[in-house]
Amino acid sequence: MQIHVVEKGDTLWHIAQLYQTNMNQIILVNQLENPNVLVVGQALVIPEPSREYVVQPGDNLWAIAGEFGVTVGELAEVNNITNPALIYVGQMLQSPSIQHTIQPGDTLWQIAVDFGVTINELIQVNNIPNPSMIHVGQMIRIPNRNKPIAEVNAYTTQMDEQGRQEVLLLGRNFTYLTPFTYSIRSDGSITDLQDLQVLEAARATNLSPLLVLTNFVEGSFNSDVVATIMRDVDLQEKLITNLLNTMREKGYSGVNFDFEYVYPEDRENYNNFLRRVVARLHPEGYIVSTALAPKISGDQQGLLYEAHDYQAHGEIVDFVFLMTYEWGWAGGRPLAIAPINEVRKVLDYAVTVIPRDKILMGIPLYGRDWKIPWEEGTIAQTVSPQEAVNLAGHYGAAIQYDETYQSPFFRYADEIGQRHEVWFEDARSVQAKYDTVKEYGLRGLGYWVLGSPFPQNWPVLQENFTIRKY
Template identity: 45%
Template sequence: MIYVVRAGDTVYSIARETGVEPAQIQYDNQLYGQSHLVPGQALLIRGPGESSEYSGLYVTGYVYPFVQRDILLESLSYLDELLIFSYGFTPQGDLIPPRVSDLPLIELAWSAGVRPMLVLTPFGADGRFNNYLVNRVVEDVDVQENLIRQLEDTVRVMGYAGVDVDFEYILPEDRAGYAAFVENLREVMNENGWQVSVALAPKTSADQAGLLYEGMDYRLLGQAADHVFLMTYEWGYTYGPPMAVAPLNMVRRVVEYALTEIPAEKILMGIPNYGYDWPLPYVRGTTAATVIGNVEAVRIAAENGAVIQFDEIAQSPFFTYRKDGILHEVWFEDVRSLEAKLQLAQEKGLMGVGYWNLMRPFRANWLLFAGSDA
């Protein structure tokens, strides 16, 4: 069950009310280091004999090679696939490996029965998505063949299970060519028993305007890849106004449009494992939010005497607090918002869900996939 903290509640009073040991409530919800419970805080309470209704979902998530080992180990038990971020490439199609070796993560994933996937991104020298690199792969046959050949060699040598293609800001004129590249890559990978997935920006219609969307053809990419990863988050973002990162009403719109173009059994619905803290007042072009973890968000609320509220339309928690004379607004995820997303994935019969990203701890999220004996 999910218990929403009321004013005056303590771990011990909740334990008496629910019949669950205080130590388990503290452990499951990572309450150590939090000075007190926060009114409006959502706690996961696992009673004896309970089992998860979400255990049938396929689960994946992105991770950088420099992830803390203990944080990754906690999530591995619930994953089917691990997306290791990321390999880049040059304008000539030569692969650029991550700065930190990815081999330890590959070995750790396989040892846990999890399929490690090489993530390919067109990052330029500034570390941002570069649509010139995408255009080179799409337009130059030699560059594309070289890149696919190097991906095949790297997947084989490093022991990957396949490739996840995460290209963004694709030029509209490269729309069909980009899908053809994914299809060509999949053909080579499938011949070797490997898979190809592709990340999709969060569209709600086929003709959606904007550089993030116009080069993404859901139908073509859904046909080209073995499965797709819907990036249904970043509605609230660093330079945008305060709002939920993945409001359920918008997530639902993305999923429902995707289902008109792609079979449900090929769709992974993205879930954010983070929140944002905005200083107020918000000034467009000036204000920048700070990325925070979901456990960290509750600790901030506790330290500053905030009360957590819950937006019923967005199905997301938020709160405001004042520190050093500055008002802040925080939006994040809790077990209520996560359960709403998992229920949506089940309702629509999707293949599963995927997390961006696995770098921050959030034990209660993983326990949603587990029974009381986990």
């Protein structure tokens, strides 16, 4: 897989010729609604024909495996496909190996160097008894390069049939699914969530669902309701009992606490609550995790930050999800949603107090469209990456790329002359984020939120990581 940035004069035919690939494969993997309209600055994912194949209408896994010269089981395993009959148009599948014909002068050592694998891997995959006994014209298989293993979490707010279908389509890319949200009540009970459809899809794609428990009340995070619980041990025990009962009933694998705007005086109360949760959930095999605001120091001021004790959470829970996004928030000035320079500041602090193998880095699956000049009190419109590119195409805007933020953006004027500025994510910006996850040696990453079409993200994710499944 490669990333191509559209230049002036590019056509899809020209791009396909440049990369010696099939034009229809590019259309499908990028979900191009109008292949005749390319936007200058648009990032396209380009499948590599020898290693990758994008599912087309009428395809089945058996035929695709045959084209790659591998078994259905091998192809399903490398692509985290639990049901070989369940593949979708537009999915990019990776072959576990490619075929190579021995050329005059080839040695097994040189082939291993050229393809970035070891001689032992070549010997094992091809059952070669004597490495020096290979001959011109012989066909051998080259295994894929080993990729780092990562855990991936995805939040979803869609509990209907559309949400179920999206989990079925994308579930092979995730370790955990976190349906948002169950909420606490001041009497220690929790609200219900109509999550059965997405939980069914999670089981079908071998996902570990985590129950998201928040202090989200009537459309916003409520500091008082969480304070009531944190200051009463008996209410905490009642809440944990109710939590356990729901997890058992629904088949959850663990819990993700997303308590936001907790009063600073409840910082240690929150830590002690988590210790009680772990003491009761771990013996039953449940995972305990938390979502934390993006802090750059331990003494960072503000209601969003002060009660989130990075070091304590790193010691108590199984992993933390860092909400490293929303710099470009709907009520603020135009800005990249997750500028990589700001994300790195959070990680620079986080890794000093939380073990790296307990950190998931948050990644946004959305962008925003602001009216400019920006005025205080105005609210930006949230757009998907796919919608952002379509906007640029509709208004004839060229997409630019900010190297400091590692984020694409563009400006346009609408039908009434109102000017806009749009920041979003593309294949380049998520590649920068995946490079950061690898550079910092993190446990993995997580997305907020499904339901925002971003087709380029998934092949880029596949290219970078092997996704852990439990």
